[in-house]
Amino acid sequence: MLAAQDPPVKLFAGRSNPALARAVAEQAGGRLGDIVLKNFADGEIYVHYEESIRGTDLFLIQSTCPPADNLLELLLMIDAARRASAWRITAVVPYFGYARQDRKDQPRVSIAAKLVANLITQAGADRILTMDLHAAQIQGFFDLPVDHLYGRAVIEEHLRSHPESGGFLSNLVVVAPDAGASKVARSYAKRLEADLALIDKRRPAPNVAEVMNIIGDVEGRNCLLVDDMVDTAGTLCEGAAALHRAGALEIRAFATHALLSGPAVDRIDASPITRLTVTDTVPLRRPSDRIEVISVAPLIADAIHRIYADESISTLFVE
Numbered sequence: 001m002l003a004a005q006d007p008p009v010k011l012f013a014g015r016s017n018p019a020l021a022r023a024v025a026e027q028a029g030g031r032l033g034d035i036v037l038k039n040f041a042d043g044e045i046y047v048h049y050e051e052s053i054r055g056t057d058l059f060l061i062q063s064t065c066p067p068a069d070n071l072l073e074l075l076l077m078i079d080a081a082r083r084a085s086a087w088r089i090t091a092v093v094p095y096f097g098y099a100r101q102d103r104k105d106q107p108r109v110s111i112a113a114k115l116v117a118n119l120i121t122q123a124g125a126d127r128i129l130t131m132d133l134h135a136a137q138i139q140g141f142f143d144l145p146v147d148h149l150y151g152r153a154v155i156e157e158h159l160r161s162h163p164e165s166g167g168f169l170s171n172l173v174v175v176a177p178d179a180g181a182s183k184v185a186r187s188y189a190k191r192l193e194a195d196l197a198l199i200d201k202r203r204p205a206p207n208v209a210e211v212m213n214i215i216g217d218v219e220g221r222n223c224l225l226v227d228d229m230v231d232t233a234g235t236l237c238e239g240a241a242a243l244h245r246a247g248a249l250e251i252r253a254f255a256t257h258a259l260l261s262g263p264a265v266d267r268i269d270a271s272p273i274t275r276l277t278v279t280d281t282v283p284l285r286r287p288s289d290r291i292e293v294i295s296v297a298p299l300i301a302d303a304i305h306r307i308y309a310d311e312s313i314s315t316l317f318v319e
Contacts, residue, residue: 013025013032020063054085062091096113127307134229167222176199195221223251280297
């Protein structure tokens with residue numbers, strides 16, 4: 001897929017998600033380059049490219065999910081590549097961490113998403129390839145090109161390709177678990193030719209969700225809850241419980257980024273959700289019979305190929 005051209009292309013990966021990185025390289029028809037990533041005894045990160053990258057079109061694959069060392073490792077990889085005279089450096093960040101802190105919504109808080117964008121830019125990246133930012137306007141935080149992919153194409157294809165989904169899709173309502181997910185849900189509903197519902201939710205404290213009302217008709221319908229990420233699963237599971245009380249039939253959920261922190265998996269297992277589908281942008285911390293993982297490697301590999309070949313990738317921007 002990645003034919004020999006000038007400048008040559010090389011792919012390297014950090015340690016945040018090696019399985020996805022290997023899958024992307026395989027889908028792209030290449031291999032991951034040789035790099036040493038290790039920690040000194042005190043935890044300090046060391047980066048060394050073991051092959052020449054001078055004049056190369058370089059793609060660095062690294063999600064910036066917790067711990068914060070993943071972000072620092074990406075910055076050091078970018079810095080080392082710049083100092084080794086790479087021609088172009090593209091940071092491939094399937095999951096962009098700190099994206100939830102995208103505005104000053106109360107006094108004396110950090111706009112962490114902007115800070116992280118500045119760090120990646122100042123480290124020496126030339127462009128960013130990422131997926132399902134928590135807030136699309138974060139693209140404007142970067143003073144360099146941002147290619148923003150959407151996981152909706154992957155889940156739509158997954159739903160339509162499974163025979164058992166036929167009955168589920170024929171009586172479907174797409175549900176936004178909160179107002180912030182309404183645009184995503186509307187896109188799903190349009191592409192799946194389904195109705196739309198919204199859960200009106202108030203959050204009394206961080207990571208604590210309180211369902212207030214369901215806007216839309218869900219009684220006797222199959223429901224698909226959609227969001228860009230699932231962290232502690234409080235919002236998702238409270239929403240599913242509210243749908244169940246309102247008379248919904250089968251309840252499934254989809255989230256691109258499976259952070260699944262703390263009690264998330266236990267909450268999902270105890271909820272009315274029959275299946276949670278997530279992508280592999282973040283490694284799954286703990287398996288569950290109710291959680292299935294689909295890969296975004298083909299989508300990312302396609303985008304890498306198009307960037308390298310200077311082809312349009314607008315057809316991948318499924319909104």
